[in-house]
Amino acid sequence: MNARIRWSLDLVRELTRKELKVRYRNSFLGYVWSVASPAAQALVYFFAFKVIVRIAVDNYGLFLIAGLFTWQWFTNSLTVCTSVFLNNASLIKKVAFPREALPLASVLNDGLHFALSLPVIAVVAALYGVWPRLSWLYGLPILVCLQFLLILGFGMLVSSANLFFRDLERLVTILLSIVFYATPVVYRMDMVPERFRTLLFLNPMTPLVVNYQNLLLHGTFQWGMAVLSLTYGLIWLGIGWWVFSRLRWRFAEAL
Amino acid sequence: MITGEIRVDHVSKSYPLYFKLRAGFKSFLFHLPSAVESMRHARFEALHDVSFAVEPGQAVGIIGHNGAGKSTMLSLLAGVMLPSEGSISTSGRIAPILELGAGFHPDLSGAENIILNAVILGLTRREAEEQYDAIVEFSGLGEFIGQPIRTYSSGMLVRLGFSVAVHTKPNILLVDEVLAVGDADFQKKSRERILDLRRHSVSMVFVSHSMEAVRAVCDTAIWIEHGRVQATGTAATVAAQYESHA
Numbered sequence: 160m161n162a163r164i165r166w167s168l169d170l171v172r173e174l175t176r177k178e179l180k181v182r183y184r185n186s187f188l189g190y191v192w193s194v195a196s197p198a199a200q201a202l203v204y205f206f207a208f209k210v211i212v213r214i215a216v217d218n219y220g221l222f223l224i225a226g227l228f229t230w231q232w233f234t235n236s237l238t239v240c241t242s243v244f245l246n247n248a249s250l251i252k253k254v255a256f257p258r259e260a261l262p263l264a265s266v267l268n269d270g271l272h273f274a275l276s277l278p279v280i281a282v283v284a285a286l287y288g289v290w291p292r293l294s295w296l297y298g299l300p301i302l303v304c305l306q307f308l309l310i311l312g313f314g315m316l317v318s319s320a321n322l323f324f325r326d327l328e329r330l331v332t333i334l335l336s337i338v339f340y341a342t343p344v345v346y347r348m349d350m351v352p353e354r355f356r357t358l359l360f361l362n363p364m365t366p367l368v369v370n371y372q373n374l375l376l377h378g379t380f381q382w383g384m385a386v387l388s389l390t391y392g393l394i395w396l397g398i399g400w401w402v403f404s405r406l407r408w409r410f411a412e413a414l
Numbered sequence: 415m416i417t418g419e420i421r422v423d424h425v426s427k428s429y430p431l432y433f434k435l436r437a438g439f440k441s442f443l444f445h446l447p448s449a450v451e452s453m454r455h456a457r458f459e460a461l462h463d464v465s466f467a468v469e470p471g472q473a474v475g476i477i478g479h480n481g482a483g484k485s486t487m488l489s490l491l492a493g494v495m496l497p498s499e500g501s502i503s504t505s506g507r508i509a510p511i512l513e514l515g516a517g518f519h520p521d522l523s524g525a526e527n528i529i530l531n532a533v534i535l536g537l538t539r540r541e542a543e544e545q546y547d548a549i550v551e552f553s554g555l556g557e558f559i560g561q562p563i564r565t566y567s568s569g570m571l572v573r574l575g576f577s578v579a580v581h582t583k584p585n586i587l588l589v590d591e592v593l594a595v596g597d598a599d600f601q602k603k604s605r606e607r608i609l610d611l612r613r614h615s616v617s618m619v620f621v622s623h624s625m626e627a628v629r630a631v632c633d634t635a636i637w638i639e640h641g642r643v644q645a646t647g648t649a650a651t652v653a654a655q656y657e658s659h660a
Contacts, residue, residue, distance in 0.1 A: 166533075169533050169538045169539040177519060177530055180526065181522065249516035249517060253489075255494050288538065410494075412495060
């Protein structure tokens, strides 16, 4: 293998390992915490929407878990990526390593946690009487890859842009909380009034979340949605890479 | 074998002043016309028409007062910035000797940081593991190597950073002051190591305020003031000029 490629792979791997180690170094419950946060949210939403509002969605707990765990990866990665170059300022200013390795490692780290939380989803599914399906075997890996593309694209975008617009950090936090409700996580797509549905599908997280929900609840993988997700993933990865490559030579100057 | 060579050819570097934007959207929007105007025109020229060359095995000192452009020169050589004009060519692997613990994670052990840092500086994981024993040995950190580095003293951090950098099979070393830190023994050891590397055609750029260190380490020196070359020549001559001026 080409030495440069070999090294790049090692670099990304070591940076990802670092993130994992740091996460687990100071807490025995590292893994539990990464599952606890979306699980606690699921409980809250379950109480609010199932117990109080009496939303008409079957297996609502499983429905929530499917969407919330997916959302968690998205929101965690974007939050971390926004400040990833700032937090590594001393390296960026001194060493000419490929900068894209930093957001890439962050997204991989959260993606790994998401993958590790899939068994928890399977357990919740079993509690609802839904057993693993054959379609999960190909459906879940495909969805994880599609989501990775999309998150990496956004990650490259916000990590680069934040060096030049430091307010972006706050903006990302606000936007994430708005986009959360524009994603069918707590409600089902068919409850949305017809005229808003197309609008919701402009949200790149919508086809992903809908696909996860249908796959986990009914075992159906929606290829059309997957193609839409792939399109969004490639578009945002393109935008993210474009912004990154236009700005990367100015990183050291802006820090 | 690659030898360490540096060619700096009529290099200028100016920065746009990002301060209006970095102060945030609010001040940017409140001063929109002037902010846009200032982004267009306000540039700070950190280096102007600088040229020099470093031959394999040679050490050059860069001296000058604070804000003279020394750090900018190091950044350009490290390849983290591009010159606005002129060109820079370097050969082989560049090892910057980082300031206190840069790129280290405080919660990871010295051992874990060695591998991570060596990989960031350009070694593959396997190469980093091959160098590991030599790095620990050189750092003299002994059993502390298993402790998280937030427990290290600043001297220990410098020793660790230096040990990793000189074991990354560099062709060019970029050194920014740090040699003055650490105890006398380690200073001696690190100077010997640098001399040894230079015998193997590693070239070196040394930025310092200490004329004594420049005389001891460098063959030639460049004195930069306000981004312009004030004097060049042998280390002894330029250091003497600098001292008589100050």
